[in-house]
Amino acid sequence: MTRIYPDFAYGDGPRAGCWWNKTCAAPDRSSLTGEHRCDVAIIGGGFTGISAALHLAQAGVSATVLESHYVGWGASGRNGGFCCLGGGMLEDAALDKAFGRQGRADWRGAELAAVKLVEDLIARFGWEVDRHSKGETMFAHRARHFEAMKGAADYYAENFGVKVDLAGPQDLQDAGMNAGYQGALTVPIGFGLNPRKYITGLAAEAEKAGAMICHDSPVTSVRRAAKGFSVVTPAGKVTADRVIVATNGYSSENLPPWFAGRYMPTQSSIIVTRPMTQEELTAQNWTSRQASYDTRSLLHYFRLMPDNRMLFGVRGGLMATAGSEARAMKRARADFDRMFPAWRHVETPHAWSGMVCIARKMMPFIGEVPGEPGMFASLCYHGNGVAMASYSGALLADLVQGKPSHHIYPEAVQRPLAKFELGRYRRAVMPFAYAGFALTDL
Structure with a gap:
């Protein structure tokens, strides 16, 4: 090979x-x-x-x-373990230009059908997959990203037939979602699971x-x-x-x-904490179990799992050697500590990486x-x-x-x-x- x-x-x-x-x-x-x-x-x-x-x-x-x-x-x-919309990276304008409005509608319909297929399989066979999260939440890394989110309601209504929820900084605090973000948008499609x-x-x-x-x-x-x-x-x-x-x-x-x-394989790295106590969750004011990611180009993705372990992932590994693996995990932990400073003392005993695949x-x-x-x-x-x-x-x-x-x-x-x-x-x-x-x- x-x-x-x-x-x-x-x-x-x-x-x-x-x-x-x-x-x-x-x-x-x-x-x-x-x-x-x-x-x-x-x-x-x-x-x-x-x-x-x-x-x-x-x-x-x-x-x-x-x-x-x-x-x-x-x-x-x-x-x-994010079962969510996605699979391609083209925005609506590019899809319309390349495949027409119907072509775009077909692709968005396939995204929605993909989530439903997994949901139906889990229900039909009765698998226990540690499912949680009511949809998926995107966090605004910058204030301008949150402003852009405010115009996204029509996009989700047209493409997926759903209404999104917007949350400002204070709303995030009230919802137990404190990680220093400028706001967030939640789409009521998708969930987290144990892959x-x-x-x-x-x-x-x-x-x-x-x-x-x-x-x-x-x-x-x-x-x-x-x-x-x-x-x-x-x-x-x-x-x-x-x-x-x-x-x-x-x-x-x-x-x-x-x-x-x-095809372009590129690495994604994940760390997982030990189970945290309720006091530790409260100290950071992060108690939400939403499947989440942010608007960074090299995004972070994260979710508090049912056993109170926090999963935290980053994009960016490029070399795939033992040394580069160690550096990627060190960078992931540093980003985790910046986002969740109250958890700097919390161990992350589990760390690994895998390949994401990108098309030209x-x-x-x-x-x-x-x-x-x-x-x-x-x-x-x-x-x-x-x-x-x-x-x-x-x-x-x-x-x-x-x-x-x-x-x-x-x-x-x-x-x-x-x-x-x-x-x-x-x-x-x-x-x-x-x-x-x-x-x-x-």
């Missing part, structure tokens, strides 16, 4: 301190051995791949998931429906066969009519070759890989993969069967991914971009 980060990024080091691993036992599964046959081979055992497997199996289609480590090892088992519990439940139901899931089965090659594809792992081979590549930020430049230069034109891709009939892929969720990756997997399940889908399939995600400048050396531009973002956040 050809990847653009050092080997450290693709090993267990970055996720060694992941809190989610302590919350939910994950079943062991065998690796692929020998030769097998199925209708659809799925590369990657995260939200996209497991959702696709579940929906295929429920439709009576045989599916085999090949995961290089274990289900949820990648971003799906180490993210912040490991969610992906574990998803995989269990996929297996009950008939899907086969293999751990420790990295795919080394995908070749055309007499009929369909031959998907090879170190100890086995699957022959399949169709293939889904669901590797997102952990993708390889040559699997398939079309991926080369068309700031929108995901979901569909058949150009030049590779019968091979499908979905990737680039821009840090909002809980809902959109789950939705993409369900959509891919219909696409690989060649049948009309009841899921919205926006034109915006059918557009092939464009290449980044500098190709496989594209990471070189990120330090300069991030330096600019950091200056705007001062």
Whole structure:
């Protein structure tokens, strides 16, 4: 496999301190051995791949998931657990220009449908995923950002049919949301969850429906066969009519070759505190359990979880070495202390990082890989993969069967991914971009 980060990024080091691993036992599964046959081979055992497997199996289609480590090892088992609107980064004006008003409406409808899909799955199967938060709250880093928020009511009403709530600085104090912000906007869509519990439940139901899931089965090659594809792992081979590549930020430049230069993995780092007492929460005047983020370019995302641990995430890691990992965590802790000074004494025993995946034109891709009939892929969720990756997997399940889908399939995600400048050396531009973002956040 050809990847653009050092080997450290693709090993267990970055996720060694992941809190989610302590919350939910994950079943062991065998690796692929020998030769097998199925209708659809799925590369990657995260939200996209497991959702696709579940929906295929429920439709009576045989599916085999090949995961290089274990289900949820990648971003799906180490993210912040925000099930919310998102997946793409284009604003309405850019969407209207590129795809027309209906194209924009389709994309916004898919965002909403993605959150509902996860919500419906949780309710249908009765998973306990530590759900909390009534929607999602965006905090204004600067006063001008709060002024801009005041004009956002029409945007949310038109695109999602909801009414937002605005809160000024005093309102935030009264609501137990003291972190030094200038105001906030709450959208009544989305919630927080434990991503490991969610992906574990998803995989269990996929297996009950008939899907086969293999751990420790990295795919080394995908070749055309007499009929369909031959998907090879170190100890086995699957022959399949169709293939889904669901590797997102952990993708390889040559699997398939079309991926080369068309996705940008970038790190996101998370720290989690020990459980705090009510007195400690009161001292900071932060008692809200809202899933939250701010308006910084290199945003912070955070939420007080049901057991009174605070999860705090930052964007910005670029190097993916043991040293850079330590520096990223130190920076995350420094930002945490500035925002929550009353908690400077509170330990953060859990810290880890994972890959967010970005597209050159700031929108995901979901569909058949150009030049590779019968091979499908979905990737680039821009840090909002809980809902959109789950939705993409369900959509891919219909696409690989060649049948009309009841899921919205926006034109915006059918557009092939464009290449980044500098190709496989594209990471070189990120330090300069991030330096600019950091200056705007001062």
